Amino acid sequence: MERIPILKLGDFLLVTIQVDMHDQLAITLQDDLTTQIAKHASRGVLIDISSLEIVDSFIGRMLANIAAMSKVLDAQTVLTGMQPAVAITLVELGMSLSGIKTALNVERGMEILRQFSDQSYELQDANGFQE
Amino acid sequence: MERIPILKLGDFLLVTIQVDMHDQLAITLQDDLTTQIAKHASRGVLIDISSLEIVDSFIGRMLANIAAMSKVLDAQTVLTGMQPAVAITLVELGMSLSGIKTALNVERGMEILRQFSDQSYELQDANGFQE
Numbered sequence: 001m002e003r004i005p006i007l008k009l010g011d012f013l014l015v016t017i018q019v020d021m022h023d024q025l026a027i028t029l030q031d032d033l034t035t036q037i038a039k040h041a042s043r044g045v046l047i048d049i050s051s052l053e054i055v056d057s058f059i060g061r062m063l064a065n066i067a068a069m070s071k072v073l074d075a076q077t078v079l080t081g082m083q084p085a086v087a088i089t090l091v092e093l094g095m096s097l098s099g100i101k102t103a104l105n106v107e108r109g110m111e112i113l114r115q116f117s118d119q120s121y122e123l124q125d126a127n128g129f130q131e
Numbered sequence: 132m133e134r135i136p137i138l139k140l141g142d143f144l145l146v147t148i149q150v151d152m153h154d155q156l157a158i159t160l161q162d163d164l165t166t167q168i169a170k171h172a173s174r175g176v177l178i179d180i181s182s183l184e185i186v187d188s189f190i191g192r193m194l195a196n197i198a199a200m201s202k203v204l205d206a207q208t209v210l211t212g213m214q215p216a217v218a219i220t221l222v223e224l225g226m227s228l229s230g231i232k233t234a235l236n237v238e239r240g241m242e243i244l245r246q247f248s249d250q251s252y253e254l255q256d257a258n259g260f261q262e
Binding site: 002003004005008010016048050081105106107 | 134141
């Protein structure tokens with residue numbers, strides 16, 4: 001069965017989307033990803049779409065869904081490597097991808113996730129101090 | 132044009148192979164990878180094949196070629212996520228992948244690359260000291 005691999009890198013998970021997404025593949029990816037987040041207690045998800053030249057409303061919705069699911073599981077989603085043409089298409093489709101942070105490449109995406117992770121730890125510490 | 136994305140992670144490059152390889156795609160990947168190694172002075176290449184369920188002699192040769200090219204450019208190649216069935220097939224095909232290190236997952240692969248990178252730096256330091 002075809003599935004998109006999810007790579008664990010420390011506290012984060014990395015997914016690179018290279019193939020055309022269809023319904024079943026998208027559902028499998030959402031299932032796999034949420035399972036992996038829960039299993040490893042991951043703090044963030046990096047989705048690299050640098051090899052996607054076309055993004056339609058289906059992929060846009062899938063990305064928004066993944067981000068929403070991750071957020072509920074306390075993981076931040078960062079989308080990396082978006083090509084300029086894809087950004088134009090997304091806005092023209094009326095999808096602003098609210099709730100998803102974006103970064104030009106995986107390294108910057110990692111930095112964003114680390115900052116987010118540190119901040120939420122500080123927040124937890126601060127809350128613990130108030131009790 | 133279809134191409135496999137190459138992600139830069141610090142001193143290393145990460146490639147996940149998800150699609151069926153054909154001649155042109157393999158050549159493009161070799162070109163892209165050698166260019167990126169030279170551009171970023173990368174010390175290692177991680178190739179994740181966890182989503183490959185079948186490996187034939189063509190892919191085996193391609194992986195061996197990539198490892199050989201990387202070595203000439205002073206970068207170590209580590210192959211990660213190989214499925215048990217793939218390991219069986221490779222040995223049955225008579226391909227022992229000599230010159231390629233393997234690791235069960237990307238995190239262990241990274242550790243191997245870090246060790247290799249540290250060792251070669253020490254070697255350089257030692258050589259510098261003797262001069």
